[in-house]
Amino acid sequence: MAGEMRDFPNSWMWSEAVEMLARAERLHREFFRPAQAVSRLPTWEPPIDMLETEDAVLVLVALLGVDPATVDAEIHGSDLVVSGVRVLPSELRRAVIHRLELPQGRFERRVRLPAGRYAGVRRASVHGCLAITLEKV
Numbered sequence: 402m403a404g405e406m407r408d409f410p411n412s413w414m415w416s417e418a419v420e421m422l423a424r425a426e427r428l429h430r431e432f433f434r435p436a437q438a439v440s441r442l443p444t445w446e447p448p449i450d451m452l453e454t455e456d457a458v459l460v461l462v463a464l465l466g467v468d469p470a471t472v473d474a475e476i477h478g479s480d481l482v483v484s485g486v487r488v489l490p491s492e493l494r495r496a497v498i499h500r501l502e503l504p505q506g507r508f509e510r511r512v513r514l515p516a517g518r519y520a521g522v523r524r525a526s527v528h529g530c531l532a533i534t535l536e537k538v
Contacts, residue, residue, distance in 0.1 A: 442507065443507045443508050443509035444504065444506040444507055444508070445504035445506065445508050447464055447510050448462075448463045449462050449483075451512065456536065457535060457536050457537055458517075458519070458535040458537070459533070460481060460532075460535070461530045461531070461532055461533075462510065462530060462531040462532075463530055464485075464529070464530065464531050465503060465529045466487055466490075466503065467485060467531075469524055469525075469526045471486070472484070473485060474531070480511050480513055480514065481511070481522075483509070483533070484507070484510070486506065487503070488505060517537055517538070518538040519536060519537060520536040520537070520538050521535070522534075522535060523535075523536070
C-alpha cells in the first residue's frame with residue numbers, strides 16, 4: 402500500500418500528460434484539416450512577429466501561399482486584425498496529397514498593439530510574410 406501511494410503522483414502525472422498529448426493531437430487535426438468550403442468563420446491563425454521602433458510598429462505575418470493583396474489588415478480599437486483565405490491551388494485539387502501541413506481556409510489573427518496612435522497601415526510582401534508597418538503619430 403505504501404509503495405502504491407508513493408507512485409500515485411507519478412502515475413497520475415503520466416496519465417494527465419498522455420491525455421493532454423491526445424487532446425493536442427485531436428485539436429491539431431481539427432484545426433488543420435482542409436476546409437471543404439470557404440467558411441465565414443476563421444479556421445486557423447497565422448503566426449506573427451511584432452517589432453517596435455521609435456517611428457513605427459512592424460508586424461510580420463507568416464502567410465505562405467497567400468497573395469498579400471487579398472489580405473485585410475485593419476486597426477480595430479487597440480487591435481490589429483489580419484484576415485483572409487488560403488486555398489489550395491487548383492492543380493492540387495486533383496492531386497494525391499501525401500502530406501498537407503500548411504493550414505487551409507479562412508484565417509484571422511487579432512493582436513493587441515502597443516499603446517499609441519498610428520497614421521495608417523502599409524503592407525509589403527517579404528519572403529512569404531506579409532509585412533505590415535504602422536507609422537506612429
